[in-house]
Amino acid sequence: MKNLHLLHSLWLAPAIAVVCIQNTLAQVIDITNVRINPTPEGLEIIFDGNIDRNLEVNQRVEDNRLILTINNARLVGETIEIDNPTPGLDFLRVISTTENSIQAIVTGDTKAPTVDTIQTEGQLSINIVVPRIAEEEVEIIELVVTAEKFAENIQDVPLSITAFSQGEIEDANLDSLNSVANNTPNFSFFSAGGQSRFFSTYTMRGLSNNNFLSRDTVGFFVDDIPYDYTGFLDIDLIDVERIEVLRGPQNTLYGRNAQAGVVNIITREPSNTFEGQLSARYGSFDERSGTIAISGPLEPEILFFRLSGRLEARDGYITNTLTDEVIGSTSGGNIRGKLLWLPSEDWEIAFNSSYQDYNNGDPTFQLIGQSDLFAVNQDFIGFNRINSNDQSLKITYDNDNIQATSITTRRYSNQEVETEADFSPVDLFTGISDVNSTIWTQEVRLQSSEEAENLQWLVGGYFESRLFNVEADGLRYGTVGAQTLGLQPGLDRTSAELDQTTFALFGQASYEPIEALTLTAGLRYDTTNIRMDRRRNYEVDGSSVEIPFGMTFDDVETDSSALLPRFVIEYEFNPSALVYGSITQGYKPAGLNFRAESDDVLVIGEERSWNYEIGVKTSWLDNRLIANLAVFYNSIDDFQVALQDQRGFIANVANAEASIFGVELELKAEPVDGLDLIAGFGYTDATFDRFFNPFTGQTLDGNRLPFAPEFTINFAAQYRAPWGLFARVGLNTLGSYFTEESNSIFQGTVTTVDATLGYELENYGIYLVANNIFDTRYLTSGLILPGGNVGSYNDPFTIGVLLKASF
Numbered sequence: 146m147k148n149l150h151l152l153h154s155l156w157l158a159p160a161i162a163v164v165c166i167q168n169t170l171a172q173v174i175d176i177t178n179v180r181i182n183p184t185p186e187g188l189e190i191i192f193d194g195n196i197d198r199n200l201e202v203n204q205r206v207e208d209n210r211l212i213l214t215i216n217n218a219r220l221v222g223e224t225i226e227i228d229n230p231t232p233g234l235d236f237l238r239v240i241s242t243t244e245n246s247i248q249a250i251v252t253g254d255t256k257a258p259t260v261d262t263i264q265t266e267g268q269l270s271i272n273i274v275v276p277r278i279a280e281e282e283v284e285i286i287e288l289v290v291t292a293e294k295f296a297e298n299i300q301d302v303p304l305s306i307t308a309f310s311q312g313e314i315e316d317a318n319l320d321s322l323n324s325v326a327n328n329t330p331n332f333s334f335f336s337a338g339g340q341s342r343f344f345s346t347y348t349m350r351g352l353s354n355n356n357f358l359s360r361d362t363v364g365f366f367v368d369d370i371p372y373d374y375t376g377f378l379d380i381d382l383i384d385v386e387r388i389e390v391l392r393g394p395q396n397t398l399y400g401r402n403a404q405a406g407v408v409n410i411i412t413r414e415p416s417n418t419f420e421g422q423l424s425a426r427y428g429s430f431d432e433r434s435g436t437i438a439i440s441g442p443l444e445p446e447i448l449f450f451r452l453s454g455r456l457e458a459r460d461g462y463i464t465n466t467l468t469d470e471v472i473g474s475t476s477g478g479n480i481r482g483k484l485l486w487l488p489s490e491d492w493e494i495a496f497n498s499s500y501q502d503y504n505n506g507d508p509t510f511q512l513i514g515q516s517d518l519f520a521v522n523q524d525f526i527g528f529n530r531i532n533s534n535d536q537s538l539k540i541t542y543d544n545d546n547i548q549a550t551s552i553t554t555r556r557y558s559n560q561e562v563e564t565e566a567d568f569s570p571v572d573l574f575t576g577i578s579d580v581n582s583t584i585w586t587q588e589v590r591l592q593s594s595e596e597a598e599n600l601q602w603l604v605g606g607y608f609e610s611r612l613f614n615v616e617a618d619g620l621r622y623g624t625v626g627a628q629t630l631g632l633q634p635g636l637d638r639t640s641a642e643l644d645q646t647t648f649a650l651f652g653q654a655s656y657e658p659i660e661a662l663t664l665t666a667g668l669r670y671d672t673t674n675i676r677m678d679r680r681r682n683y684e685v686d687g688s689s690v691e692i693p694f695g696m697t698f699d700d701v702e703t704d705s706s707a708l709l710p711r712f713v714i715e716y717e718f719n720p721s722a723l724v725y726g727s728i729t730q731g732y733k734p735a736g737l738n739f740r741a742e743s744d745d746v747l748v749i750g751e752e753r754s755w756n757y758e759i760g761v762k763t764s765w766l767d768n769r770l771i772a773n774l775a776v777f778y779n780s781i782d783d784f785q786v787a788l789q790d791q792r793g794f795i796a797n798v799a800n801a802e803a804s805i806f807g808v809e810l811e812l813k814a815e816p817v818d819g820l821d822l823i824a825g826f827g828y829t830d831a832t833f834d835r836f837f838n839p840f841t842g843q844t845l846d847g848n849r850l851p852f853a854p855e856f857t858i859n860f861a862a863q864y865r866a867p868w869g870l871f872a873r874v875g876l877n878t879l880g881s882y883f884t885e886e887s888n889s890i891f892q893g894t895v896t897t898v899d900a901t902l903g904y905e906l907e908n909y910g911i912y913l914v915a916n917n918i919f920d921t922r923y924l925t926s927g928l929i930l931p932g933g934n935v936g937s938y939n940d941p942f943t944i945g946v947l948l949k950a951s952f
Contacts, residue, residue, distance in 0.1 A: 173245045174200065174218045176269075179225055181237065184272065187258055188231045190239070190249060192218070192269040200269055206257045209235075213249040213260070213271065220247050233275030234258065295595050295603075300762050303665070303715040303725035305392040305775035305809050307332075307825070311385070311413070316863060316873060318901065318914060318947075320382050322347070322365075322408065327877040327897075328859050329390050330809040331827030332406075335852065337926035337937050338508025339463060339473050341529045342379040343562060346926065350392055350777065351805040351831030351853040352405035356787035358798065359736040359749050364395060364403030367410045368483075368497050369552045370535045371401050374582055374613075376560040377533060380501065381479055384422075384438045384453035386413040392809065393777065394731035394756050396709045397653040397667030400552070400588035400607035404731040404754065412497075415449030415485040416440040421952050428914070428945020432459040447487055454480035462941055463509045466522045467570045477503030477531075493541040498534070505529040508564045510926070513890065513934040518922050519941065525575050527564035533557060545594055552588040557581070563621070568935055572623030577636070579616040584609065604652035615641040615739050619681070620792070634686045637694055641679035641739035648672050653711065665713035672706035673734040679741070696742050705735035705751045723762040731756055733785065740796035749798050754781040771813040779805040784833075784850075786886055788840055793930040801836035803850060805829060819865045827857040838886070848888045855880035858896075871903040871912070884927030890934055895923040897939075903947075912947040916940070 178193040192215070201216040225239040236252040251258050251273055261272040299308050307329045309319060319325050326334035326347070337344035347354055352362045357375040365372040372378060382388075389409040396402045419441035426434045434457035442449050461473025479501040486494040507527040511518055535556035542549040559581040566576035592603035619637040627634045653667030681695030709732050715725035731754035741747040760775035781803040788797040807829040814822045831853040836845040849855075858878035865871050878896040883889075898919055903912030920942040927936035 172217050174198075175221045176218055176247060177221050179220070179239055181225075181227065181230060183231050186261060187233065187273040187275040188237075190237075190271045190273065192247075192271075194218075194221075194268075196268055202269075202271070204260055209253045209255060209257050211251045211253070211257045211259070211273070213251075214242070215247040215249070215269070217245055218247050218269075219244060231275065234273075295592070295601060300764060300771070300773075301717075301723065303663075303713050303723065303727065303760070305758065305760060305773075305777070307390045307392075307811065309388045311387065314382075314385050314388060315949075316871075316901075317861065317875065318899075319385075319388065322378060322380070322382075325382075325388055325390065325408070328823075328825070328861070328875070330811060330825040330857055330859065331392060331807060331829055332390060333852065333854055333857065333879060335925040336379055336939075338510065338529070338564070339937055340459070340461070340475055340940060341473060341505040341508040342475075342503060342531060343376070343505070343508035343529050343564070344926065345375050345378045346852050347378070348852045348854070349405040350779070350807055351829040351850055352779075353850070353852040355851045356749070356785045356795075356798065358738050358740065358787060358795070359785055360733050362403070362405040362733065364399060364401050364407040365410075366399075366401075366407065367499075367535075368412055368537060369539060369588075370497075370537050370554045370556055371584060371586060371609075372556070373584070374558070374580075376531065376562075376578075376580065377558040377582070381455055381457070382410065383436055383455045383479065384413050384451075384481065385410060387411045392775075393727070393758055394709075394711075394729045394754070396669040396671070396729070396732065397651050397711045398603060398605075400586060400605065400649065400651075401609065401647075402649065402669065402671050402709070402732060402734075404733050404752070412453070412481065412483070413438070413440070413451060415451040415483050417442050417446060417449060423950045424948060426914075426945050426947045429943035430460040430462055432943070432945055433457070449485045451483040451485075452481070454478065461506055462519055463507075464517075464520045465526070466520055467524060472521075472526055473506045473509055475503065475505045477501070477505070491542055491544050493539075493543070495539045495541075496537070497539075498536045500532075500534045502532040503530070505531065508562065508937075510565075510568060510928075510935045510937050512568065513924070513927060513936045518938050521565070521568070522570055523565040523568060524570045524572050525563075525565045527562070527575065529564070530561045532559055543594075545596065547594060548590075548592050550588075550590045550592075552586070552590075554584075554586045556584045566620060567626070568930075568932065571625055573626035573629070574620045574622045576619075577621055577638075578618050580618070581614050581616065583612045586610075599657045600654065602652070602654040605650070607647070607649040607651070609645075609647040611643075611645040611647075613643040613645070615639065615643075615679075618740070632683065635688075636684045636686070637681070638684055639679070639681045639695065639740065641677055643675060643677045643737060643739060645673065645675045647674075647734075655713075661717045663713075663715045663717075665711070665715070667711035669709040669711075670706070671709065671732065671734065672704070674702065674704050675735070675737050676700060676702045677737040677739065679739055681742075698741070698747065701737060701747065703735050703737055703748050707732045707734070707751070707753070721764045721768075724760070725762075726759045727757070729756045729758075730754065731779070731781075738796070738798055740790075740794060742790070742796065746797050746799075749785055750783050750800050752781065752783050752785050752800075754779050769815045771811070773809075773811045775809045777805075777807050777809075781805070784836075786836065788838065788886065789929060790840075791931075793928060797840050799836075799839055801845075802834040803832065803836075804834050805831040805850075805853075807831075819867070821861075821863045823859075823861045823863070825857070825859040829853055829855065833886075836886070841887075843887060845886060845888075848886060849883055851885050852882055854882045855894075865905075869905050871901070871905050871910070873901045875899045879923065884924060884936065885929060887929070889929060890924070890927035890936065892924040892927075895921050897921045908951045910947075910949040912949070913944070914947050915942070915944045917942045 438453035456478035567573035
């Protein structure tokens with residue numbers, strides 16, 4: 146019986162199917178016309194035809210696309226395609242997908258639009274609503290970084306990173322590394338010698354360049370060109386598109402190894418349309434500056450250029466009570482040129498060049514504890530002259546399967562300084578320094594396409610040649626000072642040539658074994674060779690006589706190498722929540738000490754660290770709130786410690802064991818349209834675990850590392866009104882820190898406040914800019930000297946008017 150029923154059903158099935166198909170075809174409605182009308186909320190799509198009943202409309206969302214399927218209808222006529230049908234929408238397509246259905250696909254700029262109402266009374270009318278996203282919120286959503294050499298949303302990068310877009314850079318007036326540090330957790334930048342750019346000390350996660358005799362702990366890059374050495378870092382940042390601050394060791398993706406982190410600065414690219422920007426500023430201490438940038442095509446779609454430059458001058462604010470004059474005036478500027486050539490769809494060739502020249506006046510230092518922190522009493526007025534130039538050639542080949550990059554760079558920098566060194570009105574001695582550096586680098590990278598889904602990889606090679614010349618380093622003795630030592634007036638001059646060569650191979654691969662889970666492994670092999678010739682002589686004024694005055698080292702050499710792994714695991718709970726953990730080995734190669742006066746301090750031993758980090762990155766309330774947290778621990782072996790000699794010079798080097806524990810928290814919020822709140826907090830417990838100073842006999846276990854603030858706080862509130870008002874207030878707090886290893890010179894917690902008030906039109910703006918409103922003073926350097934401890938302090942309160950224009 147069951148078999149008979151089955152045969153009966155099979156026999157009837159074709160007939161039933163034919164009847165159903167005939168009925169379905171009979172019910173299909175022809176759409177003879179489609180009208181697109183803009184509305185205040187977005188647009189309206191009206192389907193006309195013989196619509197005698199309600200049509201079924203299904204909807205779904207894929208990324209930033211809204212897909213509407215209209216059943217039992219077909220489009221009579223051609224497919225409709227419209228680019229940018231209304232602000233906020235990229236594309237609209239209406240097409241017949243089958244004989245009895247129509248699809249309308251609406252693509253939003255950043256988000257999928259929504260459907261407000263669907264009416265089906267005689268005609269089908271669909272109202273499309275464009276999501277109203279504030280300008281600054283869009284910027285957060287689309288903030289793309291190349292920190293890991295692939296363009297990706299900052300929230301998808303599994304490391305602690307702070308990035309600033311072009312708009313954020315302009316709003317916060319980020320025109321120096323100091324201003325960048327003031328807006329970044331666990332990154333501090335101190336400029337010694339007042340406003341003279343004499344000597345820059347920075348700290349990232351408790352690691353500083355206090356040992357400037359060795360390799361920098363942070364990698365600074367401007368358009369892929371490495372910047373280094375303490376006297377060459379305090380630069381003006383102009384025409385910048387993006388700044389990325391990566392905390393933690395970076396050794397498997399960057400050509401130059403960086404132990405504490407990377408500051409990656411990307412200037413604006415040449416454009417295919419003519420455009421330009423102008424700005425001018427006048428303020429306290431007769432400050433005047435002007436900036437210009439212009440860009441456009443030399444051959445449309447193929448060859449483009451960009452030129453930018455800045456000139457500035459400013460009077461000093463330090464009073465020399467001996468002569469009753471104000472000293473420390475500065476002047477200078479820089480210029481940058483860029484060419485971009487696109488010979489074909491797959492090739493991109495970029496050439497960049499820049500030149501900087503500054504005459505920064507006298508680097509000034511005061512006795513710590515004196516009542517007037519901006520006064521000196523000295524017989525000599527010094528100078529600090531800095532000039533540099535750099536060039537780079539970047540060639541990129543990029544197709545659907547692979548990307549190849551070649552980067553060739555050269556940078557020359559020179560600093561000439563002479564400054565008061567006895568800090569008195571007596572002609573005892575002055576300090577001199579004349580150094581120059583020439584760096585050539587070649588980096589080659591091969592990497593997978595950015596569209597690769599489950600496996601992304603990168604391999605590269607790096608070569609660096611660095612010639613560091615010390616033309617003069619020492620003391621110039623005046624009449625009284627020379628007589629004290631039984632000498633004739635003259636120069637105690639150290640000179641040296643250091644030739645450093647670095648080779649490295651590096652690579653990293655990220656694999657997604659299952660959806661949402663990514664495993665990353667990287668490895669770097671780094672080898673460095675340094676050769677040095679060094680001598681120290683006393684040169685009598687007005688004579689060719691040179692008297693040996695210290696150690697001479699001829700053709701000394703040291704080698705160091707390391708194999709540096711990195712492991713990362715990340716899990717994406719959803720598009721708005723990512724958790725990650727990483728283990729990375731950090732490394733600073735061995736070096737040679739050009740100030741060494743004995744074999745014991747000639748070689749600077751290599752420094753190694755293991756770095757552990759876990760972090761969480763989240764976004765909330767449709768990206769109106771971003772909250773990121775990172776916790777890290779570093780264990781450092783053979784930590785390089787620079788120490789003062791009996792003259793007060795940083796000339797001795799020892800090694801220690803150290804550890805660092807820290808936390809970083811960053812928040813960004815837009816509670817209402819136009820109002821942005823930005824906050825960052827960093828905590829660092831950076832201490833010597835075991836350290837015995839062999840030159841003073843001190844045991845310094847438990848002391849804090851130099852220039853490592855216990856915490857940092859940055860906060861900014863900014864409002865931009867639709868009718869043109871712009872207002873911003875920013876706060877920066879540095880927790881307590883010490884300026885040297887014995888923890889004798891202490892700076893307590895300090896807070897500075899900056900503010901900007903302006904009015905903006907479409908292409909113009911005028912602003913009142915105030916820095917350090919409450920005139921807070923804090924140490925930016927501190928040294929222990931036989932005659933008393935000396936230091937320098939931050940800039941005082943300043944106020945100025947800033948004009949901006951674009952065309």
